[in-house]
Amino acid sequence: MSAVESGAGEWTERQRDVLDAALRLIVEGRPLTMTSLASAASCSKETIYKWFGDRAGLLTATVRHQASRVRGTPLPEGRATRDALEASLHRFAVEWLTVLGGQTSVALNRLAVAHAGTDRAADLGAIVLNNGPLAMEARLVPMLEAGRVAGILDFDAGDADTAARSFFGLVVRDVQIRLLLGDPLSLSPTEIERDAGRATRQFFTLFAAGQDRPAGGDS
Missing domain, CATH: 1.10.357.10 (Tetracycline Repressor, domain 2)
Known part of the structure; x- marks a missing residue:
């Protein structure tokens, strides 16, 4: 089960760190992609896909986190x-x-x-x-x-x-x-x-x- 499916209350500290990195990219006006987030959060793309699914899942998790x-x-x-x-x-x-x-x-x-x-x-x-x-x-x-x-x-x-x-x-x-x-x-x-x-x-x-x-x- 992905973090998006399980809900914001069940995210780990490391997952919240990744979502904070996603929000920072948005604030800085930089594209939010799996590649850019992996670099910004020092996390592999494979892990991001595992946690949040596709781009829609990542965006959903980011909004829920905020x-x-x-x-x-x-x-x-x-x-x-x-x-x-x-x-x-x-x-x-x-x-x-x-x-x-x-x-x-x-x-x-x-x-x-x-x-x-x-x-x-x-x-x-x-x-x-x-x-x-x-x-x-x-x-x-x-x-x-x-x-x-x-x-x-x-x-x-x-x-x-x-x-x-x-x-x-x-x-x-x-x-x-x-x-x-x-x-x-x-x-x-x-x-x-x-x-x-x-x-x-x-x-x-x-x-x-x-x-x-x-x-x-x-x-």
């Missing part, structure tokens, strides 16, 4: 509370903004946009979409659904994905598009904490149970 830096704080098993959910969402937002604002994600997303909609076998646009934002949404949905079941959040059953996309919009705002277009935006840890806290508060303003829904979020 996305795995956004984890949040798991809710306590069986006892979701407002404070625990708020803390978990806040941490998720902090990690997401930190990753999103880094030069690695900017370079990866720019390359993905260039690939998007192509007929290439390894369409990086689709790989980033499926293993980046959609994969993070899939991790967030169970957390939000647990909040709904516990009576903390108020949205229709089966609509947690819509709530997740609302949270994403509040967190990201226009940050990603500005970065992709070359805005030299630099978010300090203090600014990231502030923006993550604001997004979390706005999300609860929109979705907290037991209150009237306002026309818009707080500032």
Whole structure:
């Protein structure tokens, strides 16, 4: 079983080193091939093929490795509370903004946009979409659904994905598009904490149970 099939959580330290080397090649604007990666990571091409499969598998693993830096704080098993959910969402937002604002994600997303909609076998646009934002949404949905079941959040059953996309919009705002277009935006840890806290508060303003829904979020 390849590392891509087994999942990011089961990668070895050496495999993560190779994926970090792949990300460095992307940031430096160098072609990401099995040959270039083998040289950059001091690893044989045969080993890379064994671990990650073909080029599409390598790209998928690279994107998953970058996305795995956004984890949040798991809710306590069986006892979701407002404070625990708020803390978990806040941490998720902090990690997401930190990753999103880094030069690695900017370079990866720019390359993905260039690939998007192509007929290439390894369409990086689709790989980033499926293993980046959609994969993070899939991790967030169970957390939000647990909040709904516990009576903390108020949205229709089966609509947690819509709530997740609302949270994403509040967190990201226009940050990603500005970065992709070359805005030299630099978010300090203090600014990231502030923006993550604001997004979390706005999300609860929109979705907290037991209150009237306002026309818009707080500032």
